[in-house]
Amino acid sequence: MTKVELIFIPLAAAGHIVSAVELAKLLIDRDERLSITVIPMKFPFFSISNFTHSVPSSRIRFIDLPVDEFDPSLDIRKYFNIMVENSKHVVKETVSKLISQSSSQDQQEEDFPKLGGFVVDMVCTAMIDVANDFGVPSYIFFASGAASLGLFFYMQDLHDEQGKDLTEFENSDAELAVPGLVNPVPASALPSSFFQKDRLQLALTTIRKYRETKGIIVNTFSQLEPYTLKSLADGRIPPVYPVGPILNLKGNGQDGLNNNSIMFKETMQWLDEQPPSSVVFLCFGSMGSFDVEQVREIASALENSGHRFLWSLRKPPPQDMTESPTDYSDPRDALPDGFLDRTADVGRVIGWAPQVDVLAHPSIGGFVSHCGWNSTLESIRFGVPIAAWPIYAEQQLNAFHLVVELGLGVEIKLDYRKDQHYKPPIVNASDIERGIRSLMDRSGERIKLLNKMSKYSKEALEDGGSSYKTIGCLIEEIMDQVRRNGEFVSSC
Known part of the structure; x- marks a missing residue:
């Protein structure tokens, strides 16, 4: 042999x-x-x-x-x-x-x-x-x-x-x-x-x-x-x-980044308590983060939308895009005053997120994502629609492909761009809220198409x-x- x-x-x-x-x-x-x-x-x-x-x-x-x-x-x-x-x-x-x-x-x-x-x-x-x-x-x-x-x-x-x-x-x-x-x-x-x-x-x-x-x-x-x-x-x-789709679907917080089992267990327990397809999940990849002004616009949009949410909030590195974002020691440093108290019954703000486990959970109804290709394939695999907010690399093309070409997602800001050469304008809360509301509307053909593509992805x-x-x-x-x-x- x-x-x-x-x-x-x-x-x-x-x-x-x-x-x-x-x-x-x-x-x-x-x-x-x-x-x-x-x-x-x-x-x-x-x-x-x-x-x-x-x-x-x-x-x-x-x-x-x-x-x-x-x-x-x-x-x-x-x-x-x-x-x-x-x-x-x-x-x-x-x-x-x-x-x-x-x-x-x-x-x-x-x-x-x-x-x-x-x-x-x-x-x-x-x-x-x-x-x-x-x-x-x-x-x-x-x-x-x-x-x-x-x-x-x-x-x-x-x-x-x-x-x-x-x-x-x-x-x-x-x-x-x-x-x-x-x-x-x-x-x-x-x-x-x-x-x-x-x-x-x-x-x-x-x-x-x-x-x-x-x-x-x-x-x-x-x-x-x-x-x-x-x-x-x-x-x-x-x-x-x-x-x-080549994906690591092992889950259980073991997708290569998790070292906080208490946070993982608490997050999954909170999701267990939420109704099916009711939670919007916000996560922007291993290199995704925003400055404080943009974070506060996102927070305002979430609060105004009234939807349940799980938000992976990361702190930008000192040298943008050369080191990975880190977790906040206290997320209140970036969030609006009183936000965590006002949304305590409907939302949860965490640091790094066990993304595979979260997307696989039946309570997740939508995914606000940077449209990295792995994240895109994971969302399709689990039948979770995406609200596209690309950041760098080929993510703008992925977002266009997902929303316009394939009809599997909705737009927050398809031409958003952030790297060493670009400091993007602030995406305002009203545009983010509009995207979240559209994302969580499950009445259209998009969900049927996504469910069919999810089936194909498993069979492939x-x-x-x-x-x-x-x-x-x-x-x-x-x-x-x-x-x-x-x-x-x-x-x-």
């Missing part, structure tokens, strides 16, 4: 490494010939320990590389690209040692795991060069949806083939006819990386590298984005493998489901490539 080792190179951020590890688990569960070594690329202020403690198999191992000190004078994305580039020689040495150690063990040659390829995060594409050095195929793990992937290739074509200056789309009213999307995409839904010249060049270099790989593994499922996936199968890019990874079949196809392609050690031809 030919044993095959895959090298996973994820970004050690919650929106990337969680789904990458879950994909690794799915692969080894499907085929006993596979083993996986995970080598995360991480910022100095990230830890991978939160994401590795729950991996049950000896066929998945983690290697934690040393990290250079962060240079605050650099744009965080430029720093990351430099860091990944500088890590190539360390990764190459690490993989060489793994191969050497395996082959030096006293066992039959057929028991040596053969290096089958690299699965590289969508933002760690410099590692494709390392795979090439070993003469093995590389695959992109695209932790967002097919719509974002299609947009990325479209923007690269606009720049490289049509000579378009993409930075002109900043603050533009232009609408883009993106292949694979029915509705024109407003320029306000583009990721910020296309607006600044230095970040644009990094983004374009990354997208061009996608075309060098043997395949792109996308965390989506065919029923969610059929039109987009069909448009990507045009022969101009590597084969696309929709394998999702079951035996015989669309993603289940795609994962099997991907594994066989990897094994065939190892056997042939020649030209890659996809049969999927």
Whole structure:
């Protein structure tokens, strides 16, 4: 039996490494010939320990590389690209040692795991060069949806083939006819990386590298984005493998961030006491936070709406977007005077939230979210509608896709944008309240459509489901490539 080792190179951020590890688990569960070594690329202020403690198999191992000190004078994305580039020689040495150690063990040659390829995060594409050095195929793990992937290739074509200056789309009213999307995409839904010249060049270099790989593994499922996936199968890019929804549904507060079991138990007990579909849940991801003025507008909207709520309120880091938000020692420091007392019977303000457990709870009727892709897939999986409030990265496109293209959510502020280059205007309480009221209205077609998509998302990874079949196809392609050690031809 030919044993095959895959090298996973994820970004050690919650929106990337969680789904990458879950994909690794799915692969080894499907085929006993596979083993996986995970080598995360991480910022100095990230830890991978939160994401590795729950991996049950000896066929998945983690290697934690040393990290250079962060240079605050650099744009965080430029720093990351430099860091990944500088890590190539360390990764190459690490993989060489793994191969050497395996082959030096006293066992039959057929028991040596053969290096089958690299699965590289969508933002760690410099590692494709390392795979090439070993003469093995590389695959992109695209932790967002097919719509974002299609947009990325479209923007690269606009720049490289049509000579378009993409930075002109900043603050533009232009609408883009993106292949694979029915509705024109407003320029306000583009990721910020296309607006600044230095970040644009990094983004374009990354997208061009996608075309060098043997395949792109996308965390989506065919029923969610059929039109987009069909448009990507045009022969101009590597084969696309929709394998999702890849989610950590373990719950019980063990999704990689919880270390406060008392808070977890109290939160779940409070939800148990609420009526079905009555609570609006507000949570903005591992990097989502707002300043005090915006927090108070949210509080006013919640109070005026009259709806029950569970609010994950996080304190912004000293250096915005370079460190993770933290919990307030006392949330009264940010909230309006008397807010907690006035809403004590209907609401609860917490710090970090056990998001999977909360979304799975029957009392949750709506989700005010930043529209990170993992959060979006979780809401679909549990049939919870989203009120879209994107913050950074590709979240504006995710929000547009969810609300306008798919009709599964409602808008709070689709063009909200906050990162190192953008300080957004305050979203006023009346707009937030309007979004919450629309979110919690369960009388329209949106809930029926969401329930149907929830059913599809559960079936996709079951035996015989669309993603289940795609994962099997991907594994066989990897094994065939190892056997042939020649030209890659996809049969999927």
